[in-house]
Amino acid sequence: MCANLTPLSHSALRSNKYQLIADYKGKIIDGNQFFSDVKALSARLSRQNTDQFALYYEQAYPFCVSLFALLHSSKKIWIAGNNKQIAAEQLIEKGCVLLGDWDGRELSIIPDINNSVELKPIDSNDTQITIFTSGSSGKAKAIDKSLQQFQREIEVLEQYWGGRLGNSQVLGTVSHQHIYGLLFRVLWPLSAGRCFHSEMFLSPEPLLIKAKNLSAYWVSSPAQLKRLDALTPWNDLVKLTAIFSSGGALSVKTAENIAQQCQQKVLEIYGSSETGGIAWRQSANNKLWQVFNGIRISVDEKGFSHLSSPYLEQKTVILDDIIKIIDEGQFLLLGRVDRIVKVEEKRLSLDSLESRLNCSNYVQQSHAILLDGKREIIAMTLVLTDLGKETLNQRGRGTLVKQLRKELMREFETVVLPRKWLFFSSLPLTVQGKIDQDCLIQLFSLKHTHSPQIISCDYQDERVELYLQILPGLVYFNGHFPDQPILPGVTQLAWVEQFGKIFFDIGLPFLRMEVIKFKKVIRPDELIKMELNWKAETGKLYFEFTSMNNDHSSCRIVYGEQ
Numbered sequence: 115m116c117a118n119l120t121p122l123s124h125s126a127l128r129s130n131k132y133q134l135i136a137d138y139k140g141k142i143i144d145g146n147q148f149f150s151d152v153k154a155l156s157a158r159l160s161r162q163n164t165d166q167f168a169l170y171y172e173q174a175y176p177f178c179v180s181l182f183a184l185l186h187s188s189k190k191i192w193i194a195g196n197n198k199q200i201a202a203e204q205l206i207e208k209g210c211v212l213l214g215d216w217d218g219r220e221l222s223i224i225p226d227i228n229n230s231v232e233l234k235p236i237d238s239n240d241t242q243i244t245i246f247t248s249g250s251s252g253k254a255k256a257i258d259k260s261l262q263q264f265q266r267e268i269e270v271l272e273q274y275w276g277g278r279l280g281n282s283q284v285l286g287t288v289s290h291q292h293i294y295g296l297l298f299r300v301l302w303p304l305s306a307g308r309c310f311h312s313e314m315f316l317s318p319e320p321l322l323i324k325a326k327n328l329s330a331y332w333v334s335s336p337a338q339l340k341r342l343d344a345l346t347p348w349n350d351l352v353k354l355t356a357i358f359s360s361g362g363a364l365s366v367k368t369a370e371n372i373a374q375q376c377q378q379k380v381l382e383i384y385g386s387s388e389t390g391g392i393a394w395r396q397s398a399n400n401k402l403w404q405v406f407n408g409i410r411i412s413v414d415e416k417g418f419s420h421l422s423s424p425y426l427e428q429k430t431v432i433l434d435d436i437i438k439i440i441d442e443g444q445f446l447l448l449g450r451v452d453r454i455v456k457v458e459e460k461r462l463s464l465d466s467l468e469s470r471l472n473c474s475n476y477v478q479q480s481h482a483i484l485l486d487g488k489r490e491i492i493a494m495t496l497v498l499t500d501l502g503k504e505t506l507n508q509r510g511r512g513t514l515v516k517q518l519r520k521e522l523m524r525e526f527e528t529v530v531l532p533r534k535w536l537f538f539s540s541l542p543l544t545v546q547g548k549i550d551q552d553c554l555i556q557l558f559s560l561k562h563t564h565s566p567q568i569i570s571c572d573y574q575d576e577r578v579e580l581y582l583q584i585l586p587g588l589v590y591f592n593g594h595f596p597d598q599p600i601l602p603g604v605t606q607l608a609w610v611e612q613f614g615k616i617f618f619d620i621g622l623p624f625l626r627m628e629v630i631k632f633k634k635v636i637r638p639d640e641l642i643k644m645e646l647n648w649k650a651e652t653g654k655l656y657f658e659f660t661s662m663n664n665d666h667s668s669c670r671i672v673y674g675e676q
Contacts, residue, residue: 119305193243247388282330334358402440405444479496601636630668
């Protein structure tokens with residue numbers, strides 16, 4: 115145990131009353147308040163007959179209070195990856211009571227502030243905390259951890275960077291509901307005596323405004339760092355004591371740009387929910403990963419990588435990544451084992467396919483997925499360069515796809531080439547900064563007889579612009595009307611709701627429509643822009659259908675309880 119760390123087993127005790135715990139809704143929470151909050155909730159939870167609770171909170175401080183109240187109540191804890199209806203139903207089926215922000219499905223519990231219970235240290239080995247993988251490469255998997263496993267990892271992190279961080283406060287653009295955010299935003303600062311900010315910032319700009327008058331560091335992800343551009347307040351980034359990144363490899367280009375603009379060398383963390391942290395690097399200096407103290411990696415004759423780690427109960431595990439060991443404790447990542455797929459009995463590396471496309475003058479970023487159906491096919495999502503956008507706009511989608519297929523055919527057999535393509539301004543991401551697989555699969559699964567062809571998509575948080583080709587073969591033109599086919603208004607409304615639920619977290623039922631306007635008919639072969647704006651605070655989805663010369667329709671759909 116590092117001398118300056120408080121064990122997690124003792125973090126909620128009264129002895130830490132002078133410690134700054136969190137910035138919550140503009141108020142600084144000290145150790146005394148944290149102790150009182152945990153004690154009051156624990157007193158109430160201890161009287162619950164249920165042994166298992168599932169946690170989901172938008173804010174990190176109430177999450178932390180509930181986590182430690184449950185630990186002090188000797189309950190089993192499930193930390194949910196999201197609070198969607200399906201996740202809630204699955205956790206309830208496992209016997210969990212929901213605690214936190216579950217859209218009305220959670221247990222309503224009032225802390226007992228008048229209790230006389232005294233909190234005692236937690237037995238860190240006799241705890242069960244279940245976390246979930248992100249699900250970015252398949253179905254989310256439940257992983258059991260003890261508090262002691264988290265403590266071991268915190269000790270190593272503090273050895274590496276505790277001196278550098280000092281008393282810096284913690285700001286994050288990643289969720290505490292997954293292991294990286296849980297460790298770096300909540301548990302590590304709690305143990306080290308650093309104040310964490312309860313709010314998860316959705317973008318760097320408000321985070322940097324908050325950090326202006328603070329000594330602070332940023333817990334981020336590659337997806338967010340990649341979006342830093344000429345409008346980024348680089349002078350504010352200079353002041354940060356550190357920038358951490360995890361969830362995927364940061365491109366060398368992005369790392370070097372950040373280092374050049376603000377002299378910050380991003381600290382990348384490599385690991386997973388199953389393994390915990392494995393290695394780190396600063397790719398602006400070195401592409402090689404360096405294992406943490408106590409970690410051992412070996413590669414067998416079949417090319418499988420074996421990990422030995424003090425954070426694991428079992429002796430070794432086989433990694434999902436392909437690793438090339440360069441020197442003692444140093445290695446290169448070459449891709450994921452589980453991204454080797456079979457298409458028409460042909461083996462294909464999705465990483466290799468993406469790598470080849472990323473070399474194209476037309477492509478800035480690519481992401482391939484395997485779609486299951488009557489036959490397995492590859493679907494490709496691309497972010498285009500300026501040249502790619504120019505080609506798409508001037509020469510058309512078909513010409514661009516033909517050119518990209520031609521480039522791929524230099525290396526890959528025709529049978530494995532992508533059969534479906536989507537063009538985005540930026541890839542859709544989950545709150546964890548991972549590519550949103552569910553969103554992409556839903557878009558690729560749309561039937562061409564019932565949905566428009568998506569030419570391109572500009573997607574940013576609560577706004578999306580879809581450029582759509584209205585195909586003449588759509589079933590909605592049948593009989594509507596003979597010799598003068600037009601797209602029915604009800605179809606436009608159905609598309610709005612369909613795409614709205616794909617891109618936005620709309621959990622409430624349809625309530626009503628407001629200010630409906632149909633100004634100009636939409637005919638076959640027209641190129642239409644569908645603009646959607648989601649206002650979560652009011653439950654309203656605004657839309658407009660426009661073309662180059664016309665405003666076609668607009669409305670707002672209201673969601674909520676009757």
